[in-house]
Amino acid sequence: MTGRDAAALRGGATGWSGGAEGPGGGAFAPGRGVEALSRGAEALSRGVDAPGRGVEALSRGAEALSRGVDAPGRGVEALSRGAEAPSRGVDASSRGARPPRRGTGDPVKALLHRHRELCERAVDPLEIAAGLEAHGVTDRTAARFRHRDVFALAEEMYARVPRDSDEWHALDAPGDGSTGRPAGTAPEVHAAWPVFALLPGAVCALTVAGLALTTGGVRLAVGLGGALALAATARVALRHGPLRTPRPAASATRAWTGWLLAYALFGEGLLRAAAPGGTALPPAPSALAALGLAAAVAPGTACARLFAVRARRRLGRSRGLADFAASVRPLLLGVFALYAIAVGLVLAGADAALGLLGAAGPGGVTPCLGVGALAALLWLGRLLAAHGSTRAPALVYAAVGATGAAALALAWAARLPGCGLLATPVETAALAWGAPAAACGAGAALLLARAVRVLGRASAHACGGAA
Template structure:
């Protein structure tokens, strides 16, 4: 062998030895990402809160398994103390999770991934223990729970309707000072029972409503009771003051508390169950939005039946304040408006209900102001449009219906987000 051949053979042996150090356990050559760079890749994966990928393994996919739960376990402390999804997103980014990492979990960015994690954080240690491990296809996951409410909430929900029915009956059977006392006592009892039903039932809110929202809500209820009577009194040759409250509106709205709380409970439980079974935000939104529309249709049907029954009962006993289709439509539209606003507030969205309540209440106040302004000298031309719009066309029903439609559109958007169904979530 010549010197040149010996040098070539030595070079080949050295190259073979170099490649041999980069072979895997089976003796095969690793991928270009192996060798000396493998430890840094594993460390990077651990820093992102993920398992170090095995050599040659594919990235996890949101298929039969659910790797988001792995992130929940690894970042349990972060998720438990987070007060909103942004805090989880910041923590994930601090651990090196990027939008590219989030794409492996079928999310467009870190914020979408953090939103799902925030919505799926268990509330206590038992639920953390029950949280199934990745790859089991969802076996062992709790069937879906909703924030706990008082065990007696069904009884609380029935109280406003019962109290209002007794008050209306008492008003029909009494006169003079006794009738006034029955009316005041019934109003106070109705307010107290409605407050208990809302604070301890499925429609309770995570934080108290703003003063302006409470004021507009009270105004809307007062307008439902006395608005039509005040409009008729403002017309030439109108009724005497003070007007009789609408017994139909009072009884219908009070009785609507029961189906309202039941429908809210149904929606919350079903939405939480679908949240636990969903494989992503888009999957959850696609399943929960039809649920919301179905529950709203169920509530509207229940309110319609309640109002029809109340109208028939009041007409049977000859009580004042009954009156056909238009008052029923107005009371039903107001019930839908108030229910949607309370449902949004119960899931953390308070701005839209406050704005819509203010707009609807201001419209009613403007109608009353125009009606009474028409009695001023030289302003008689205002009488016709006010009478036509408010009394013939049922403007309260139209305005409340428009407000309810706006809130329904907002609810479809907001309640389709996973974070709106987290314990104490905001939207």
């Protein structure tokens, strides 16, 4: 290109020298212009980096020529062509010097690499948002990355930060705009989590069968051993499976969870013992509640794994937070419906099996509804805690547990002289619905609404789900 530019300049100089002899007294003017043009041509002929000086010399030459006579039309026309050519060369060289665009279909990729250090050390999306604003990223800039503001952009960046150098390398490679993690993957869990999930139900089933077949001291030993084994296997299934939490639960949350489980096992018996002519104390634990809740661990962990895998896959394919939320919220509702159906089938099978063993207490649809509502409540709370939201489950557990405690308090207070009316709400609400199905159902509905809102955010699925 430099050779053609110099040739055009020489043609311009020749045309001007030919026109200098024309009329109009312009022979004196082109001297400085031709001299400047020759210097520009010489500068242009040195290489690509020199056109800046050549163009500057050309502009001075053209200015000098403009003060002359308009006789050398051919020279001016050739000069204009010569001046345009290096400018095109400069533009082309500047365009060629730009780095290749990275992932035009996924503009967040380049931003992740540009702010890699910030994203790696961030523990919260707000920290990334503050760093972006400190680097001059505004809401208008975020709009170019298909986000409404800096905070929405930071939330997606936080959700898509790769966890190691290999994933950063995968993110750097050209592709379909997915995140550094392989599509369809979820936070890593223990490889034997399906076995761990089946253990609580199997241990509880063996314990119930042993209690039905033994008496006396052996029965007591079987019950205590089964309870300890059930607690240990449930702990392993929750800590090493898809429902594991990023941090230990608060002591208050653990206390209310234990109270809800204890109420499911003994609450109905205590209520019936408090009623006039009730059963003797201590009441026997509900075999249906124990077997149903223990067997519900397996479908609960499987549904949590399914949701994690599908949600991360949709996170990798989405092009914005609104797109991700619109795709993951129906997924959550579908997985919850699948879990509810699985728990219903488990409870129906448990009720039938207990009837065959002769170990069933008050069975039927009503107790199954109470246990199923409690299973849904516990599963939703654990799912939220696994994705970093612990406040809502703690509050709902406390509210439902307090409702059960109030029911027991009213039932036993009704035995005092003149307080018989206090037993009416207990008999109509608690005993009619079994283990507090109404309170558990209301709590499960609240947690489901909270889960739809929280788990629709991309940051809830970042770094193993710990938001």
